[in-house]
Amino acid sequence: MIGDKLRYTYRNDVGRVTNMNIGIDKLHFFTPHVYVDMEELAEARDVEPAKFTIGLGQTQQAVAPITQDPVSMAANAAWPILTDDDKEAIDFIIVGSESGVDQSKAMAVHVHQLLGINPFARAIEMKEACYAATVGLQTAVSHIARHPESKVLVIATDIARYGLNTSGESTQGAGAVAMLISKDPRVAVINDDAVSYTGDIYDFWRPNYSTYAQVDGKFSNEQYLSYLETVWTEYKKRTNKTLADFKALAFHLPYSKMGLKGLRQLLPEVDEAKQAALTEQFEASRVYNKRVGNIYTGSLYLSLISLLDQSQDLQAGDTIALYSYGSGAVGEFFSITLVEGFKDMLADESHQAMLDNRIQLSVADYELIFQEELPTDGSQLVLSEDEEQFQLAGVEDHKRLYK
Ligand code: CAA
Numbered sequence: 001m002i003g004d005k006l007r008y009t010y011r012n013d014v015g016r017v018t019n020m021n022i023g024i025d026k027l028h029f030f031t032p033h034v035y036v037d038m039e040e041l042a043e044a045r046d047v048e049p050a051k052f053t054i055g056l057g058q059t060q061q062a063v064a065p066i067t068q069d070p071v072s073m074a075a076n077a078a079w080p081i082l083t084d085d086d087k088e089a090i091d092f093i094i095v096g097s098e099s100g101v102d103q104s105k106a107m108a109v110h111v112h113q114l115l116g117i118n119p120f121a122r123a124i125e126m127k128e129a130c131y132a133a134t135v136g137l138q139t140a141v142s143h144i145a146r147h148p149e150s151k152v153l154v155i156a157t158d159i160a161r162y163g164l165n166t167s168g169e170s171t172q173g174a175g176a177v178a179m180l181i182s183k184d185p186r187v188a189v190i191n192d193d194a195v196s197y198t199g200d201i202y203d204f205w206r207p208n209y210s211t212y213a214q215v216d217g218k219f220s221n222e223q224y225l226s227y228l229e230t231v232w233t234e235y236k237k238r239t240n241k242t243l244a245d246f247k248a249l250a251f252h253l254p255y256s257k258m259g260l261k262g263l264r265q266l267l268p269e270v271d272e273a274k275q276a277a278l279t280e281q282f283e284a285s286r287v288y289n290k291r292v293g294n295i296y297t298g299s300l301y302l303s304l305i306s307l308l309d310q311s312q313d314l315q316a317g318d319t320i321a322l323y324s325y326g327s328g329a330v331g332e333f334f335s336i337t338l339v340e341g342f343k344d345m346l347a348d349e350s351h352q353a354m355l356d357n358r359i360q361l362s363v364a365d366y367e368l369i370f371q372e373e374l375p376t377d378g379s380q381l382v383l384s385e386d387e388e389q390f391q392l393a394g395v396e397d398h399k400r401l402y403k
Helices: 002-006 038-044 049-055 070-081 084-089 107-115 132-146 217-239 256-269 272-285 287-292 296-310 348-356 363-371
Strands: 008-011 017-020 022-030 034-037 060-063 090-096 122-126 151-160 173-183 188-190 195-198 248-251 319-326 330-338 359-361 392-396 399-402
Touching: 022 070, 022 132, 022 296, 022 348, 034 038, 034 363, 038 049, 038 060, 038 363, 060 287, 060 363, 070 107, 070 151, 070 173, 070 399, 084 090, 090 107, 090 132, 107 122, 107 151, 107 399, 122 132, 132 151, 132 173, 132 188, 132 296, 132 319, 132 330, 151 296, 173 287, 173 296, 195 217, 217 256, 217 319, 217 330, 248 256, 248 272, 248 296, 256 272, 256 287, 272 287, 272 296, 287 296, 287 348, 296 319, 296 348, 359 363
Parallel strands: 034 359, 060 173, 090 122, 090 151, 248 319
Antiparallel strands: 008 017, 022 173, 022 188, 034 060, 151 173, 188 330, 195 330, 319 330, 392 399
């Protein structure tokens, strides 16, 4: 039985030792309904299209209209998977993001209200570049170990913006991933094996006064791979596992070729047959990311969803390794193990339909949408209705209004 070897041993506050499986019970993503084609963007920027489609591994890029901000995207990612019972049981909402809309108020408070979650709940926002949702997951596991009947909603939501005509423009994107964490999860158990590593570097950052990220592109690529090497080496030492123990790996994908570079760094450790098998799984893990672009905190989990939805040969009991990287920087390597019946919990058809039903923007229209801004002087702006369940409806007196 997989369950037996995965069960957490947790000593609660009265000293009783309990065993339980904790992990992902449901997961779902949202991306706005408009995108720009990467070949068209390349032509407009006088770049070989193959640089974007092969060199970076991106075919489409999601664009966030002004009506979709990180709050509305977070709510849009979560609502399709939540039942009334879930909303009652959730007593903790964690939103991981590096696109915060307020320096003080957590986006999770808006999301809590929009989703109609039990009022006796905690709501916080976490930040460490693209890593925050991972620490959100680990925090959720600890919370449930202490409060086994509760459920935690972890949402990663971001809009990746580098600016028009910048070298980072080709790695923008927008979207959110929602994960419901509980005991006896129906998708995957989160194993207690995480190895994290922190170092103070400037590879990618966004000062408070800037709407665009600052980035040292080449350095960020190098650090992503260097942190992978560090956490993987330590992980092997602590767990005695090898690459052969994993059925698949999911990587943080700022652009999908980055994960391929990470995978190629590890592959020489296994034989040719296993290399081919892991590469095939990697291809499944980047299908959605190629069409969405970078969604920062959610990118690793979008890749996990892509893997689960698109891979043909994953089975209960398979262990998947995850590499989380947040610039600045924190890296973490950990694993999850799929449980019996996980396929029944996937929203693969709705994910596919969401991507297929999007509208392609011309590069000129993308540029116009990209440059739209909310007033910053307290004046009122009423936005027109979009087609999503939740949207930003406007701003007034420096407050955001949602619908
Ligand atoms: N056909 C095929 N491939 C081509 C090509 C062509 N005609 N022309 C170029 N390429 C390839 C290049 O060889 C290169 O591939 P390799 O890296 O495998 O050598 C690839 O296309 C990209 O080319 P460049 O490095 O010249 O591209 P660039 O100067 O435009 O920079 C980038 C690319 C550094 C990713 C830049 O878009 C950027 O700064 N992005 C933001 C930062 C980022 O995403 N960093 C990732 C790690 S940090 C992180 O993960 C956190 C996060 O989310 C930001």
